[in-house]
Amino acid sequence: MPFTKAELKFIKQLQQKKYRKQYGAFVVEGWKSIRDFIKAGYKPQKIYTTLKPAGLQNIEPPEIVTPKQLKQLSFLQHPKDALAVFKIKHPGIIPDKGLILALDDLQDPGNLGTIIRTADWFGVRNIVCSQNTVDCYNPKVVQATMGALANVSVFYTDLHKFLTYIDLPVYGTFLSGENIYRCTLPEEAVILTGNEGNGIKDEIARLTTHRIHIPKDRGAIAESLNASIAAAIVLNEFYRRSK
Amino acid sequence: MPFTKAELKFIKQLQQKKYRKQYGAFVVEGWKSIRDFIKAGYKPQKIYTTLKPAGLQNIEPPEIVTPKQLKQLSFLQHPKDALAVFKIKHPGIIPDKGLILALDDLQDPGNLGTIIRTADWFGVRNIVCSQNTVDCYNPKVVQATMGALANVSVFYTDLHKFLTYIDLPVYGTFLSGENIYRCTLPEEAVILTGNEGNGIKDEIARLTTHRIHIPKDRGAIAESLNASIAAAIVLNEFYRRSK
Numbered sequence: 001m002p003f004t005k006a007e008l009k010f011i012k013q014l015q016q017k018k019y020r021k022q023y024g025a026f027v028v029e030g031w032k033s034i035r036d037f038i039k040a041g042y043k044p045q046k047i048y049t050t051l052k053p054a055g056l057q058n059i060e061p062p063e064i065v066t067p068k069q070l071k072q073l074s075f076l077q078h079p080k081d082a083l084a085v086f087k088i089k090h091p092g093i094i095p096d097k098g099l100i101l102a103l104d105d106l107q108d109p110g111n112l113g114t115i116i117r118t119a120d121w122f123g124v125r126n127i128v129c130s131q132n133t134v135d136c137y138n139p140k141v142v143q144a145t146m147g148a149l150a151n152v153s154v155f156y157t158d159l160h161k162f163l164t165y166i167d168l169p170v171y172g173t174f175l176s177g178e179n180i181y182r183c184t185l186p187e188e189a190v191i192l193t194g195n196e197g198n199g200i201k202d203e204i205a206r207l208t209t210h211r212i213h214i215p216k217d218r219g220a221i222a223e224s225l226n227a228s229i230a231a232a233i234v235l236n237e238f239y240r241r242s243k
Numbered sequence: 244m245p246f247t248k249a250e251l252k253f254i255k256q257l258q259q260k261k262y263r264k265q266y267g268a269f270v271v272e273g274w275k276s277i278r279d280f281i282k283a284g285y286k287p288q289k290i291y292t293t294l295k296p297a298g299l300q301n302i303e304p305p306e307i308v309t310p311k312q313l314k315q316l317s318f319l320q321h322p323k324d325a326l327a328v329f330k331i332k333h334p335g336i337i338p339d340k341g342l343i344l345a346l347d348d349l350q351d352p353g354n355l356g357t358i359i360r361t362a363d364w365f366g367v368r369n370i371v372c373s374q375n376t377v378d379c380y381n382p383k384v385v386q387a388t389m390g391a392l393a394n395v396s397v398f399y400t401d402l403h404k405f406l407t408y409i410d411l412p413v414y415g416t417f418l419s420g421e422n423i424y425r426c427t428l429p430e431e432a433v434i435l436t437g438n439e440g441n442g443i444k445d446e447i448a449r450l451t452t453h454r455i456h457i458p459k460d461r462g463a464i465a466e467s468l469n470a471s472i473a474a475a476i477v478l479n480e481f482y483r484r485s486k
Contacts, residue, residue, distance in 0.1 A: 036464050110353065114469045121468055123460030148465045181483045214479075215486065217366030221279050222391045225364055225475075226357045232472045233479050236457075240424045243458065 002063045003048065003073070011073050011085065017135045024088045026137035030080035036147035042086045048073055049082035075139045088137060091153040095126045096166055098188055099238060104159055104204050105132045105195040106227060112136060113144020114228040115193070120148035122239040124191075127152060130159035130204075163207040166190060170208045172200050173230050175223075177211030180234065185241045193231045199224075245306045246291065246316070254316050254328065260378045267331045269380035273323035279390035285329045291316055292325035318382045331380060334396040338369045339409055341431055342481060347402055347447050348375045348438040349470060355379060356387020357471040358436070363391035365482040367434075370395060373402035373447075406450040409433060413451045415443050416473050418466075420454030423477065428484045436474045442467075 013019035014027050025045060028034050031053060038044060038059065047062035050070055056062075062082070070079045101124050106112050112134050119127060127136075134141060136154040145152075163170055171185070172192040192208060194200035200208070214225065214233050225233070256262035257270050268288060271277050274296060281287060281302065290305035293313050299305075305325070313322045344367050349355050355377050362370060370379075377384060379397040388395075406413055414428070415435040435451060437443035443451070457468065457476050468476070 040464075114472060117465050117469060118472050120463050120465045121457075121459050123462060125462075144469075146465060146467075148463075151462070151464045181486060214364075215482070216364050217482070219366060219368070219394070220363050220391075221283075221394045222360050222363045222389060224389075226360060226387075226471075228469075228472065229357060229361050229475045232468075232475055236476045236479065239458070239460070243424060 002065045002069060007046075008072060011083070014085070015075055015139055017138065020088065020135070020137050025085050026088055026142065027075065027083060027139055028086055028142055029074060029076055029083050029139075031082045033142070033147040033150070034082055034084045036150040037084070037086055040150035042089055042150060045085045045087060047082060047084040051081045053082070076143070091155050094128060094155045094157060094162065096168070098126065099124045100168070100190045101127045101231070101235070102159060102163065102170075102190050102192045103127065103129045103133050104192065104200050105130050105198075106193065107134055107196055108227070109134050109138045109140035110144050111196065111226070111228040112138075113141040113149075115231050116141070116145040116152050116154065117148040118228070118232045118235055120145075120151045122235045124235060125152050127154045128159065128162055128190075129154060129156050131156055159204060160207070163190065163192075163204065169210055171210045171212055171234070172205060172208035173234055174199070174205070174211050174213055177213040180212045180214055180237050183210070183212060185238050187242055189238070191231075191234055191238065193227060193234070196227045245308050245312060250289075251315060254326070257328065258318055258382055260381065263331065263378070263380050268328050269331055269385065270318065270382055271327050271329055271385055272317060272319060272325065272382075274325050276385070276390040276393070277325055277327045279393040280327070280329055283393035285332055285393060288328045288330060290325060290327040294324050296325070319386070334398050337371060337398045337400060337405065339411070341369065342367045343411070343433045344370045344474070344478070345402060345406065345413075345433050345435045346370060346372045346376050347435065347443050348373050348441075349436065350377055350439055351470070352377050352381045352383035353387050354439065354469070354471040355381075356384040358474050359384070359388040359395050359397070360391040361471070361475045361478055363388075363394045365478040367478060368395050370397045371402065371405055371433075372397060372399050374399055402447060403450070406433065406435075406447065412453055414453045414455055414477070415448060415451035416477055417442070417448070417454050417456055420456040422458055423455045423480050424458060426453070426455060428481050430485055432481070434474070434477055434481065436470060436477070439470045
């Protein structure tokens with residue numbers, strides 16, 4: 001066996017936030033993403049793979065496993081070609097400049113992963129989350145980022161305090177507000193996105209300096225957009241204004 | 244018991260496409276969405292609810308169930324206040340005018356649901372899918388549309404034939420192409436989105452008249468955007484141009 005029962009147990013525990021915190025480790029699946037994390041300076045503690053990879057330097061040689069063994073370790077229904085355990089990197093000091101995305105209690109791992117992937121695409125590399133936002137090292141989040149998490153710093157903090165003390169305009173997306181197509185969008189700002197069901201909490205909403213909305217067709221019955229879609233449209237609007 | 248074993252079995256079968264096709268029925272959960280479908284002219288065959296609803300006319304009175312019984316019927320981990328079985332409505336003739344969204348083998352139910360919700364938001368009410376695209380009456384799709392499926396017609400057809408004979412410009416999103424921020428976008432067109440992993444198939448890509456791309460930040464490591472995000476950004480660009 002290329003791994004012990006204890007190793008298998010350890011990896012399975014990393015599906016849970018409490019163990020990721022305790023061990024300071026998380027799981028990435030698939031060579032494409034694993035390479036992205038290594039390139040970004042994350043340290044792999046261990047890699048299990050069904051393929052002999054080429055061109056990896058300065059890391060311990062990976063453990064070769066059979067597809068069946070990889071399936072035992074994997075969190076995915078259809079495992080990829082490799083699974084790695086990485087050390088969590090502490091993101092350092094919360095930035096106070098540039099474009100920052102702020103998330104108020106976002107709950108769905110798929111949404112957070114998609115938002116991180118989209119933020120990276122549009123060059124937003126800092127995301128500040130409320131403490132109740134889903135953990136960015138949750139395996140479903142990591143998967144949905146498609147490697148982009150390696151390129152984006154995600155901070156968890158008291159969002160109310162962060163928004164109180166930050167010296168940047170705060171743009172919040174609401175169901176009513178200024179038409180995003182028409183307003184001026186600055187190069188430096190906080191872009192605030194809310195929870196899937198409840199949007200932005202009142203106490204947080206009070207700290208926005210600019211209320212914006214995404215125009216909706218008159219005949220639409222949709223009451224809101226999916227949180228990751230709303231964030232993407234706002235990121236797209238900031239990005240197109242900067243070009 | 245407010246429902247028989249046979250009813251329970253029938254509802255559970257509706258998770259599978261083959262039974263939805265055989266019975267011509269699908270499931271919607273939650274009053275908000277159920278009302279949207281009724282308003283849109285869908286016929287409920289049966290409604291099970293834990294609440295006595297107000298203001299519903301011209302339908303059979305719903306079956307009152309306990310939360311525990313609703314949980315037995317429900318496909319959701321956290322069931323809502325009601326579950327309804329509706330008759331599938333045949334969407335009629337595929338349109339050849341206006342803005343039409345076309346999907347080439349989209350696979351993920353969450354993505355299709357989110358795309359339907361976003362299309363409705365931006366006033367695109369017709370979606371033409373390749374035969375291999377995930378079924379729009381899949382419960383996860385219905386859930387993710389948040390009722391918007393009631394307002395949007397989804398057609399399944401031979402996409403190659405459809406694009407060959409349609410007399411509209413066909414805009415496809417690719418990793419390279421004209422910058423979407425700079426190109427003219429017409430009021431009537433087909434907007435083509437591809438599969439999550441493989442994008443738009445070559446044989447379909449050949450039928451596009453305009454190749455567009457969503458600009459990406461130089462430092463990004465993301466190779467692509469999530470399919471529902473890419474579709475949303477393109478829909479947003481068409482919508483803002485029409486304003």
